[in-house]
Structure formats: C-alpha cells, structure tokens
Amino acid sequence: MLGWAATFLIIALIAGVLGFGGIAGAAAGIAKIIFFIFIVLLVISLLVNALRGKTPKL
Template structure:
C-alpha cells in the first residue's frame, strides 16, 4: 500500500514538472488516500498484535 502511495507521488511530481496540473492534482489525491489507508491498517495491525499477547 505504501509502495503505491509513493508511486503516485512520483507520478504527481513528474506531471507537475511537465505542467500537467490536473493529472498532478489527481495523483496527489490518490497518494493521500492510499497513505491514509496504509496508516489506518498499520495502526490496526499494531493494536491487534498488542491485544494478542
């Protein structure tokens, strides 16, 4: 999940450099959503690990 967020961030940076503002904004939005999902799943996994012990 984190890998895809970084990939979309790189796509956004490249699109911004070449002047494609709409594509860059969309890619940043997708990267933000994927990063938030990654954080939520990481925290849930951490808490489940603590509860199992």
C-alpha cells in the same frame, strides 16, 4: 500499499514539473488517500498484535 502511495506521489511530481496540473492533482490526491489507508491499517495491525500478546517474529 506504501509503495503504491510512493508511486502516485512520483507521478504527481513528474506531472507537475511537466505542467499537467490536473493529472498532478489527481495523482497527489490518490497518493494521499492510499497513504492514510496504509496508516490506518498499520495502527489496526499493531493494536491487534498488542492485544493478542504475541511478540513479532524477527
């Protein structure tokens, strides 16, 4: 999921440099939403693993 956020961020940067403001804004918005969803899922995953008491396997 973090890879998708990075992809949309790169698309937004390229579109912004080339002058496509609408596409750049939309791609940046999508990247921001996906990034925050990733952060929320990461926190939930860490909390669930902490409450279970299992140590992560390395």
